[in-house]
Amino acid sequence: xxxxxxxxxxxxxxxxxxxxxxxxxxxxxxxxxxxxxxxxxxxxxxxxxxxxxxxxxxxxxxxxxxxxxxxxxxxxxxxxxxxxxxxxxxxxxxxxxxxxxxxxxxxxxxxxxxxxxxxxxxxxxxxxxxxxxxxxxxxxxxxxxxxxxxxxxxxxxxxxxxxxxxxxxxxxxxxxxxxxxxxxxxxxxxxxxxxxxxxxxxxxxxxxxxxxxxxxxxxxxxxxxxxxxxxxxxxxxxxxxxxxxxxxxxxxxxxxxxxxxxxxxxxxxxxxxxxxxxxxxxxxxxxxxxxxxxxxxxxxxxxxxxxxxxxxxxxxxxxxxxxxxxxxxxxxxxxxxxxxxxxxxxxxxxxxxxxxxxxxxxxxxxxxxxxxxxxxxxxxxxxxxxxxxxxxxxxxxx
Amino acid sequence: xxxxxxxxxxxxxxxxxxxxxxxxxxxxxxxxxxxxxxxxxxxxxxxxxxxxxxxxxxxxxxxxxxxxxxxxxxxxxxxxxxxxxxxxxxxxxxxxxxxxxxxxxxxxxxxxxxxxxxxxxxxxxxxxxxxxxxxxxxxxxxxxxxxxxxxxxxxxxxxxxxxxxxxxxxxxxxxxxxxxxxxxxxxxxxxxxxxxxxxxxxxxxxxxxxxxxxxxxxxxxxxxxxxxxxxxxxxxxxxxxxxxxxxxxxxxxxxxxxxxxxxxxxxxxxxxxxxxxxxxxxxxxxxxxxxxxxxxxxxxxxxxxxxxxxxxxxxxxxxxxxxxxxxxxxxxxxxxxxxxxxxxxxxxxxxxxxxxxxxxxxxxxxxxxxxxxxxxxxxxxxxxxxxxxxxxxxxxxx
Numbered sequence: 001x002x003x004x005x006x007x008x009x010x011x012x013x014x015x016x017x018x019x020x021x022x023x024x025x026x027x028x029x030x031x032x033x034x035x036x037x038x039x040x041x042x043x044x045x046x047x048x049x050x051x052x053x054x055x056x057x058x059x060x061x062x063x064x065x066x067x068x069x070x071x072x073x074x075x076x077x078x079x080x081x082x083x084x085x086x087x088x089x090x091x092x093x094x095x096x097x098x099x100x101x102x103x104x105x106x107x108x109x110x111x112x113x114x115x116x117x118x119x120x121x122x123x124x125x126x127x128x129x130x131x132x133x134x135x136x137x138x139x140x141x142x143x144x145x146x147x148x149x150x151x152x153x154x155x156x157x158x159x160x161x162x163x164x165x166x167x168x169x170x171x172x173x174x175x176x177x178x179x180x181x182x183x184x185x186x187x188x189x190x191x192x193x194x195x196x197x198x199x200x201x202x203x204x205x206x207x208x209x210x211x212x213x214x215x216x217x218x219x220x221x222x223x224x225x226x227x228x229x230x231x232x233x234x235x236x237x238x239x240x241x242x243x244x245x246x247x248x249x250x251x252x253x254x255x256x257x258x259x260x261x262x263x264x265x266x267x268x269x270x271x272x273x274x275x276x277x278x279x280x281x282x283x284x285x286x287x288x289x290x291x292x293x294x295x296x297x298x299x300x301x302x303x304x305x306x307x308x309x310x311x312x313x314x315x316x317x318x319x320x321x322x323x324x325x326x327x328x329x330x331x332x333x334x335x336x337x338x339x340x341x342x343x344x345x346x347x348x349x350x351x352x353x354x355x356x357x358x359x360x361x362x363x364x365x366x367x368x369x370x371x372x373x374x375x376x377x378x379x380x381x382x383x384x385x386x387x388x389x390x391x392x393x394x395x396x397x398x
Numbered sequence: 399x400x401x402x403x404x405x406x407x408x409x410x411x412x413x414x415x416x417x418x419x420x421x422x423x424x425x426x427x428x429x430x431x432x433x434x435x436x437x438x439x440x441x442x443x444x445x446x447x448x449x450x451x452x453x454x455x456x457x458x459x460x461x462x463x464x465x466x467x468x469x470x471x472x473x474x475x476x477x478x479x480x481x482x483x484x485x486x487x488x489x490x491x492x493x494x495x496x497x498x499x500x501x502x503x504x505x506x507x508x509x510x511x512x513x514x515x516x517x518x519x520x521x522x523x524x525x526x527x528x529x530x531x532x533x534x535x536x537x538x539x540x541x542x543x544x545x546x547x548x549x550x551x552x553x554x555x556x557x558x559x560x561x562x563x564x565x566x567x568x569x570x571x572x573x574x575x576x577x578x579x580x581x582x583x584x585x586x587x588x589x590x591x592x593x594x595x596x597x598x599x600x601x602x603x604x605x606x607x608x609x610x611x612x613x614x615x616x617x618x619x620x621x622x623x624x625x626x627x628x629x630x631x632x633x634x635x636x637x638x639x640x641x642x643x644x645x646x647x648x649x650x651x652x653x654x655x656x657x658x659x660x661x662x663x664x665x666x667x668x669x670x671x672x673x674x675x676x677x678x679x680x681x682x683x684x685x686x687x688x689x690x691x692x693x694x695x696x697x698x699x700x701x702x703x704x705x706x707x708x709x710x711x712x713x714x715x716x717x718x719x720x721x722x723x724x725x726x727x728x729x730x731x732x733x734x735x736x737x738x739x740x741x742x743x744x745x746x747x748x749x750x751x752x753x754x755x756x757x758x759x760x761x762x763x764x765x766x767x768x769x770x771x772x773x774x775x776x777x778x779x780x781x782x783x784x785x786x787x788x789x790x791x792x793x794x795x796x
Binding site: 050054072076080083092095096097136137139140141154157158159161162163326327331332334335336370371373375378 | 448449452453470471474475476478481490492493494495496497533534535536537538539552553555556557559560561562724725728729730731732733734768769770771773774776
């Protein structure tokens with residue numbers, strides 16, 4: 001039995017029944033959010049979780065479709081105390097089954113869609129979410145049609161193809177992929193998934209918020225730094241905290257939520273600085289952080305509201321700053337993060353330097369994806385060979 | 399307090415004290431194995447584990463150096479029931495921090511070495527173990543010197559460099575790297591790690607055996623299929639089962655242990671078929687499964703003994719069979735395995751076809767590493783674009 005009560009449109013407030021696959025509000029295209037009957041779960045206590053599976057499904061009461069989920073072991077990723085910076089924590093989402101936080105959303109979405117009898121799924125994405133969804137569709141025996149930019153990283157192209165997705169590489173960015181998906185949905189009987197076009201993935205993503213609070217012993221950190229493309233992860237983490245408070249597992253304290261974007265594609269940062277309620281599309285987005293190359297963040301206005309409500313910030317960092325921070329994450333912490341994770345550390349370093357975050361603040365940075373996803377980003381790094389290792393002619397520098 | 403009693407040489411039986419970093423038996427070069435005082439841990443029960451961290455350190459009593467381990471969240475990887483084959487389980491080691499089972503051994507080895515005051519580590523490997531060790535050295539503030547073949551996959555080269563290892567690419571296979579490491583150790587004050595040259599990594603690897611039995615509810619499967627390079631993982635899993643029996647957590651039942659190797663490098667398979675006690679080096683090893691390209695398996699004779707004792711088998715599969723099996727793992731189970739994991743499924747398929755494994759057998763196959771480590775292996779796969787997706791000129795096939 002699901003505790004899901006209904007979905008609600010974030011624009012007009014209209015309610016929708018939970019029984020069938022939902023997309024967006026038919027009236028205004030607004031993003032839908034799931035609402036639960038907390039009365040039904042009053043008896044659930046944090047202690048009840050201790051012996052449960054270390055996946056997102058330990059929070060089954062707070063997810064849609066808890067019966068027979070499609071799971072690959074997603075979630076409950078390591079929250080690691082920094083070895084070099086007291087008070088800093090790193091949530092390493094690279095440990096998820098396909099190497100990114102997207103697996104949380106995919107597990108919930110594919111479970112819900114399969115339960116509803118959906119047999120074909122079409123997805124447009126910068127790379128990670130399509131890869132993740134195609135893995136879960138494979139495990140659920142659903143057919144997947146994937147649209148990603150033709151310059152998507154090899155790891156995503158190769159694994160999508162292996163998962164059996166009908167993979168189409170589009171000459172453009174994620175927005176062109178979304179155009180292509182609309183045509184595909186018109187041609188096939190597919191359920192279409194793209195950022196902000198359905199409410200299920202966000203439910204999975206919110207488990208990241210549950211986890212980091214649970215892993216901190218139900219303590220609320222002072223700030224959370226989130227690499228932000230569409231803005232959905234900011235919304236998801238915030239929703240998680242609201243739900244934990246509704247369960248009285250935490251009090252009213254909230255972390256400052258910091259969105260970090262790439263200097264070459266920072267629509268949320270710009271709108272935040274200009275005190276706009278929503279984002280303008282970013283012209284000619286350019287960054288090595290492929291998952292941050294989203295010119296029109298679908299959850300931008302919701303994310304902006306949360307950043308302000310939490311007295312948070314939106315910070316842009318350059319590709320160079322990301323790579324330097326990736327080096328620090330790898331060299332000091334032993335975590336090989338993708339540039340997106342580097343962006344989070346770079347933002348932390350900036351905010352500490354400017355005094356916007358203090359040494360005494362407890363801060364969580366999210367590494368949203370494994371560096372193994374895009375070793376190409378580091379491909380030009382080249383270290384000189386130390387003299388002591390000139391062992392004859394057989395040795396070549398990296 | 400450690401329950402470690404001593405180390406014992408697998409060749410001459412001589413005992414060594416646990417207090418300082420051990421390598422191999424100084425008398426005969428034999429591999430050393432750790433032995434524990436089981437009397438000290440009699441009170442430990444399976445139920446005690448339920449609330450512990452889901453890392454290898456949940457088994458701290460059965461590991462060296464339990465105090466302040468160097469951990470990145472390794473272990474307790476998903477054991478997934480096959481979606482397509484009843485009775486088949488897949489242990490997915492790709493979910494480890496650096497993407498391979500090697501993180502288990504690295505966490506234990508680097509913890510033990512740091513505790514002993516070691517400051518520099520030199521490692522030779524086909525790729526994964528060097529990458530893993532350099533990550534743990536980074537987290538432990540130890541300097542690492544890494545030697546891997548120059549054709550090592552990009553993911554390993556890039557991440558090793560990021561971890562701050564002094565990376566040397568050697569024109570040869572792992573055996574040439576081992577030669578280079580000996581010269582490096584002579585030049586620097588380094589602790590050298592290579593297959594079968596120290597007893598710590600094996601202690602970490604054995605947690606894979608603990609886990610899969612715990613995850614099966616302390617039931618012993620009928621067979622375990624292990625991708626096998628040096629043979630250490632076979633030895634480690636077997637040691638785990640012996641220790642669980644010493645604790646009376648399991649009975650005398652053992653799984654049949656099946657070692658799978660590449661047809662282009664199968665020294666253990668050949669020695670098993672020819673009823674030899676040890677392996678001859680494999681001339682001109684060739685396989686896309688880089689971690690199986692070990693021409694002289696250091697733990698070969700121990701592994702052969704275990705295969706025979708367990709009424710197990712040694713099976714060779716071709717690169718083509720690995721890739722077909724990887725497709726099946728991805729397309730049917732949603733698991734993007736490296737060729738090594740594909741080899742395990744290919745062996746299962748062969749043994750079922752020949753009747754050596756039955757439909758009623760409960761079998762665990764180990765996917766030792768993530769497919770994200772070596773997407774190059776799948777780089778030539780190319781699917782025709784379905785007609786329904788010819789959406790104008792913007793679309794290109796993968």
